[in-house]
Amino acid sequence: MCTLSQRLWDAARPTYEQILDHPFLLGLADGSLPREAFRYFIVQDSHYLRAYSRCLALLGARSPQEEPVRMFSLHAANAVDVERELHASLLGDLQITEDDVERTGALPTTTAYTSYLTAVCATGSWAEGVAAVLPCYWVYREVGRTLLERSSPDPLYARWIETYGSPEFDAVVDQVIAVTDRLEAAAGEEQRCLTHFTTTTRYEWMFWDAAWRGLVWPV
Numbered sequence: 172m173c174t175l176s177q178r179l180w181d182a183a184r185p186t187y188e189q190i191l192d193h194p195f196l197l198g199l200a201d202g203s204l205p206r207e208a209f210r211y212f213i214v215q216d217s218h219y220l221r222a223y224s225r226c227l228a229l230l231g232a233r234s235p236q237e238e239p240v241r242m243f244s245l246h247a248a249n250a251v252d253v254e255r256e257l258h259a260s261l262l263g264d265l266q267i268t269e270d271d272v273e274r275t276g277a278l279p280t281t282t283a284y285t286s287y288l289t290a291v292c293a294t295g296s297w298a299e300g301v302a303a304v305l306p307c308y309w310v311y312r313e314v315g316r317t318l319l320e321r322s323s324p325d326p327l328y329a330r331w332i333e334t335y336g337s338p339e340f341d342a343v344v345d346q347v348i349a350v351t352d353r354l355e356a357a358a359g360e361e362q363r364c365l366t367h368f369t370t371t372t373r374y375e376w377m378f379w380d381a382a383w384r385g386l387v388w389p390v
């Protein structure tokens with residue numbers, strides 16, 4: 172019998188394969204991604220990270236064991252700090268101010284994704300919450316690794332790729348996969364974990380797609 176993390180990944184594999192083929196990521200790797208799409212992504216990711224760090228803190232607080240309390244609390248503080256640092260420098264290079272981020276607000280896909288993540292982390296079982304956040308780590312690592320092999324001629328895009336393709340991020344993701352494989356989910360709960368994992372993997376695809384299309388509120 173394979174591990175829970177493997178069963179989750181296998182369920183989301185078709186979506187992951189479509190993520191790798193998405194024009195946003197192909198453009199990031201070959202440098203052809205329009206700046207406007209990257210700008211959209213970074214602004215929306217600033218809003219996403221605010222909710223994401225709260226979700227990790229929530230999972231830390233709700234953990235039935237000691238070690239994951241420490242791990243998720245550290246990730247909420249450190250890992251997101253690293254991402255925020257990346258954002259601060261990218262926002263500066265893209266000439267985007269904090270005011271621009273506030274004025275734009277969270278657009279539809281960001282709102283839908285963060286609302287889903289927050290609801291599962293707050294009201295689902297602990298195992299369900301872990302399964303819901305796992306793609307945020309794992310998909311980014313795999314994308315980072317894959318794009319690192321291709322690299323990017325654009326130094327801004329290369330900086331983003333290096334963060335997620337780094338050995339430091341790799342180690343962080345391994346920790347969360349190990350926690351996932353120690354979850355003891357009953358049959359019905361495992362089914363809900365599979366649903367959350369595949370749903371948030373879809374939201375990862377949708378997040379890049381929204382930036383690619385420049386999706387805004389229709390009314």
Ligand SMILES: Cc1ncc(CN)c(N)n1
Pocket residue numbers: 216219254306307308311375378
């Ligand atoms: C939308 C999204 N998903 C995941 C990550 C990586 N934590 C991120 N920065 N943004």
